[in-house]
Amino acid sequence: xxxxxxxxxxxxxxxxxxxxxxxxxxxxxxxxxxxxxxxxxxxxxxxxxxxxxxxxxxxxxxxxxxxxxxxxxxxxxxxxxxxxxxxxxxxxxxxxxxxxxxxxxxxxxxxxxxxxxxxxxxxxxxxxxxxxxxxxxxxxxxxxxxxxxxxxxxxxxxxxxxxxxxxxxxxxxxxxxxxxxxxxxxxxxxxxxxxxxxxxxxxxxxxxxxxxxxxxxxxxxxxxxxxxxxxxxxxxxxxxxxxxxxxxxxxxxxxxxxxxxxxxxxxxxxxxxxxxxxxxxxxxxxxxxxxxxxxxxxxxxxxxxxxxxxxxxxxxxxxxxxxxxxxxxxxxxxxxxxxxxxxxxxxxxxxxxxxxxxxxx
Numbered sequence: 001x002x003x004x005x006x007x008x009x010x011x012x013x014x015x016x017x018x019x020x021x022x023x024x025x026x027x028x029x030x031x032x033x034x035x036x037x038x039x040x041x042x043x044x045x046x047x048x049x050x051x052x053x054x055x056x057x058x059x060x061x062x063x064x065x066x067x068x069x070x071x072x073x074x075x076x077x078x079x080x081x082x083x084x085x086x087x088x089x090x091x092x093x094x095x096x097x098x099x100x101x102x103x104x105x106x107x108x109x110x111x112x113x114x115x116x117x118x119x120x121x122x123x124x125x126x127x128x129x130x131x132x133x134x135x136x137x138x139x140x141x142x143x144x145x146x147x148x149x150x151x152x153x154x155x156x157x158x159x160x161x162x163x164x165x166x167x168x169x170x171x172x173x174x175x176x177x178x179x180x181x182x183x184x185x186x187x188x189x190x191x192x193x194x195x196x197x198x199x200x201x202x203x204x205x206x207x208x209x210x211x212x213x214x215x216x217x218x219x220x221x222x223x224x225x226x227x228x229x230x231x232x233x234x235x236x237x238x239x240x241x242x243x244x245x246x247x248x249x250x251x252x253x254x255x256x257x258x259x260x261x262x263x264x265x266x267x268x269x270x271x272x273x274x275x276x277x278x279x280x281x282x283x284x285x286x287x288x289x290x291x292x293x294x295x296x297x298x299x300x301x302x303x304x305x306x307x308x309x310x311x312x313x314x315x316x317x318x319x320x321x322x323x324x325x326x327x328x329x330x331x332x333x334x335x336x337x338x339x340x341x342x343x344x345x346x347x348x349x350x351x352x353x354x355x356x357x358x359x360x361x
Contacts, residue, residue, distance in 0.1 A: 016045040016082075018055075021107040025081060031166045034087040034134070035099055036073060042107070046079040051119040051145040052138040052223070052251070055112035056310045056318045057084070059094035065109070067318060068094035069310030071137040071225075071251070072113060073169070075144035076121075085169060087134040111308060114317050116334065117225070117251035119145060124152040125221045128214055130205070130234055132160040132226030136168050138251055139223060143183065147176045153183065156214040160188045160205055160230065164198050186213045205230075207237050218243060224250040251315075271329050277353040281305055281361045282324065296321070296328065296359060297348035305361055307348050311335070314350035321348050326357030 022039035029035050041047070049055075053072055058065040074083035088095040102108065119127075119142040127146070129139035136159050146153045161167045167187055177183040188201045188209065201209060210217060222243070224234050231250050238248060271292035279299050280287045288303045297319055300307045310316035314332030323344045328351040336347050346359070 014045055015048045016041040016043075018109075018111045020045070021109050022082070024102055024104050024106050024108065026104055027102065030085060030168050031087070033089075033099065034085065034166075034168055036083050036085040036169070037098065037102060038074070038081050038083040039108075039110075040081050047076065047082045047113075048079065049076050049082075049113035050115075050121060051075060051142040052117045053113040053115040054316065055082070055084070055110045055114070056308065056316065057094070057098075058109040058111075058308075059097050060108070061093055061097045066094050067111075067308050067310050069316040069318060071115075071141070073137040073140045075141050075148060077145050077148035085134070085137045085140065087168065111318065115251075116337070117223075117249060119223070121145070126154040126216070126219055127156070128217055128220035128222045129155065129157040129159075130222060130224040130226075131158070132230040133162075133166075134168060135224075135226030135230070135251075138225050140169050140172065142223065143173065143176060147180055147183065150180075153180060155182065156184045156186070156217075156220065158186045158188065158205065158210075158213055160190075160226070162189065163191050163193050164189050164196065164200075165193045184214075205234065205237070207241060210237060210241075217241075220247075222248045224248070271352045271354065278356045279353050280325075280356070280358040282358055283361050290353065292329070292352055292354055294352060295349060296346065296351045296353065296357070299353075300348065300361060307361060309349050312349045314347050317347065319348040320345050322346075322360040323351075324358045324360055327354040328352060328357055329354055 020041060020043060023042045024037055025040045026038040027035055049072060054069050055072060056067050056069045059068055070084040070086055072082055073085035086095045086098060088099050117138060131139050139157060143155055146155060173185055177185045188205055192198045224231050273291055273293040275292045277290050277292050278287060279290060279296060284305050286303050288299050290299045297307055297309055308318050310318035315335045317335035320336055323346045328346055330346055330351040332347050332350050
């Protein structure tokens with residue numbers, strides 16, 4: 001089967017870019033408060049991205065659009081459409097609007113794709129996907145890609161959910177596993193569904209479960225996605241077992257529960273809440289006074305300047321902008337590359353001005 005680049009169109013003019021809105025073509029319920037939205041390019045262009053990447057959607061809620069970041073749950077091996085599997089939490093606004101209002105035929109603006117939590121599309125490795133809740137979406141994209149590639153596929157997937165009825169995309173996962181014996185699925189639930197029999201594993205993932213499910217985990221590349229406490233637990237399990245953490249990859253769009261001992265240390269500059277600063281937004285011809293503990297994104301919003309943003313804590317990279325002058329203190333969570341930093345790009349959501357700063361916004 002052709003590799004990634006051959007699965008996409010032959011020229012850039014045939015590839016969808018975020019200059020064109022997406023058209024919703026289907027909505028499929030997956031679990032309570034969860035659905036998969038599929039989109040096509042109205043012009044017929046194909047989609048190019050890597051398994052595990054995300055896009056950021058402008059959700060047109062009342063009062064103005066809000067930007068929300070969602071992992072792509074479809075595979076680049078199927079480039080005619082792109083899918084997002086989303087789950088609404090109790091305080092969701094954008095995702096709740098999508099579930100209640102987004103229908104086939106409607107158009108919506110999106111940015112991307114982007115993200116570094118991706119599957120090497122040409123490597124043949126043994127994989128262990130560990131996920132919880134809506135964190136299954138990147139592994140769903142990766143697994144579909146491996147399934148479509150069809151050669152040297154060796155995947156063990158462990159997915160945790162509160163109840164069996166909340167396992168997202170279960171039918172899609174089981175269809176692939178039923179046709180490819182080298183894909184092994186395992187579910188762990190905390191509670192039973194009322195009046196339904198569950199014969200699988202109950203509880204929370206631990207070292208014993210991991211050893212029983214994938215006794216060759218030391219030989220596998222691990223991809224983990226889910227709530228921050230879940231991923232912290234997975235990391236602790238693997239570290240305690242002596243796993244090579246250079247082969248561990250994780251992704252999260254939930255704000256981390258930062259332990260005191262894990263708080264990033266500032267090496268050279270410590271923003272001072274008493275120190276004044278100034279940000280010049282050169283494209284908008286606006287200068288705004290602030291303090292060194294204000295973020296560029298917060299100052300921009302106060303000044304009425306719209307900078308697209310998603311996670312707001314340095315993971316998604318949506319708010320990347322160019323800094324043309326001055327110094328900022330930036331503590332990000334993987335949403336920007338070292339190459340971009342070297343070229344004076346910053347993430348507005350987690351960059352704080354030191355003195356006078358200019359940005360191209």
